[in-house]
Amino acid sequence: MGESMITGGAGAGVLLQLMRDGRPRTRAELVQLTGLARSTVGARVDLLLHKGLLAPAGEAVSTGGRPPATFAFNPSAGVVLAADIGATHATVAVTDLAAQVLAQREETMSITLGPRAVLDRMLQIGAELLAETGHRTVVGTGIGLPGPVEHSTGKPNNPPIMPGWDGYDVPGHVAAVLGGPVLVDNDVNLMALGEHAAVYPGVDHLLFVKIATGIGSGIITGGSLHRGAQGVAGDLGHVQAMGSQADACRCGNVGCLEAVAAGPAIAARVPAAGGSVTELINLVRAGDVVAANEVRAAGRRIGEVLAACVSLLNPSVVVLGGQLVIAAESLLAGVREVVYARSLPLATGSLQILTARTGAQAGVLGAATMVLQHILSPTEIDARLAV
Structure with missing residues (x-):
């Protein structure tokens, strides 16, 4: 990484990736891990602290003199709406930025009701869960569907058990209410992601x-x-x-x-x-x-x-x-x-x-993981911090 790239928020996303394991670290430890100049690390840490993505985590053990401050990833800096929509049921959850479920609800719902009815009900449940957790907005939404999905567009692709869903703009429907990003995938893909990330x-x-x-x-x-x-x-x-x-x-x-x-x-x-x-x-x-x-x-x-x-x-x-x-x-x-x-x-x-x-939570954990992999990627973080 060239020194010319280290201005403002550029490169802070890479630093955040190191911190997503939740372990508190000092500025000196981050300098040693990244090989970057202390002033560069300090600027990036300060920016991430300002945006709430890092938070103070107390003091490290002193080796003499004033103990150095430590910082850790702050999973409460935002929430994700995650939905696992099956053939006959839907599970909707709100998670933090570490994919920990804060509130969840499951109810019987037939996918044959069509995209508008199912997605509107999902949004209604999501709004109720956000109210329960004290949040109004989400940083992203992840949705699993029981059929083939073109991941790049989020549109179902000839799903055999989903009449009326073929080619439907699922991300557009949801983003009109919640904003973006909205990511959609096959439900089993998300179960794989959820089980892999959690277990x-x-x-x-x-x-x-x-x-x-x-x-x-x-x-x-x-x-x-x-x-x-x-x-x-x-x-x-x-x-x-x-x-x-x-x-x-x-x-x-x-x-x-x-x-x-x-x-x-x-x-x-x-x-x-x-x-x-x-x-x-x-x-x-x-x-x-x-x-x-x-x-x-x-x-x-x-x-x-x-x-x-x-x-x-x-x-x-x-x-x-x-x-x-x-x-x-x-x-x-x-x-x-x-x-x-x-x-x-x-x-x-x-x-x-x-x-x-992960049992019945695999799908929502995977939906949240899919969103977090996207919004917390170095590229996305740097783009957000540059605004």
Whole structure:
């Protein structure tokens, strides 16, 4: 970084990245870490303090003389609105700048109501949560949707279960009320981001698989979310399942993994469930043998596809999330059984296949993380401080 760049707010964003771990540091420590001149570090720290992004954190232990002051990242400098909108539910949360949830609400909501009704209700809930937390404005909004999203525009792209949403300007609708930025992505991508940030920040290669009404995956490679050329990487539910050519899928094809191993497909094979995923989950929790066996068999079908993913992507952690996984340990057992048997020993030698630890919060944590990665990036911080 050239000295000519070190004027005003320029370069302060890089300094803030060092501080986002929350550890208090002195000016002298920052000089040592960055190799910059003390006057440069001092100017950047003062600017970040003035904007509230850093805050005093007491005094360091003195080695003689007056103890030096320390500073730390201030996550209360702003709030993010995060929403995880599923096929039949929505979870909306307000988080601080460290993605800690300050207030949250979940309610039943059908995605088939259309974008205007769903987004307006999300905004209404968001306004109520902001009032609860004592905030009026947000620094950014993140939204997860249950279908393919063109991340660069935030517009859904031919989503099979979202009538009326194709090409809809979701960011424009929300920004008209809250201002920007508004970032939108597929819900499973955001679950992957949320689980990675909250539980596995040191893992560079992770595969998150959601198993519920549908099946999808989010891919973390090199520590970052992999979206693919058109943003549809990880569309696991529409990979052909072996021996399933007769099973019709809602996407229009036949034999998709989702058509044979997602919640509705399993419930249809358990007479006592009456086709209801909720009742299927209740049966599993109650110890019903038929339901447990069908869920484990579905886990094996998912494991067949995941075995290929493990060989192709070589993740060190595979995380299974979604309502079925939370309810049914037998599904995890079925997945493990096949993946460990069919993948190459080198790929599975240290592979962990685990259930999600973020639970129902994975989506909103990921939505908040997506926004924070954007607004707290060095480029964005420098642009904001230069105004």
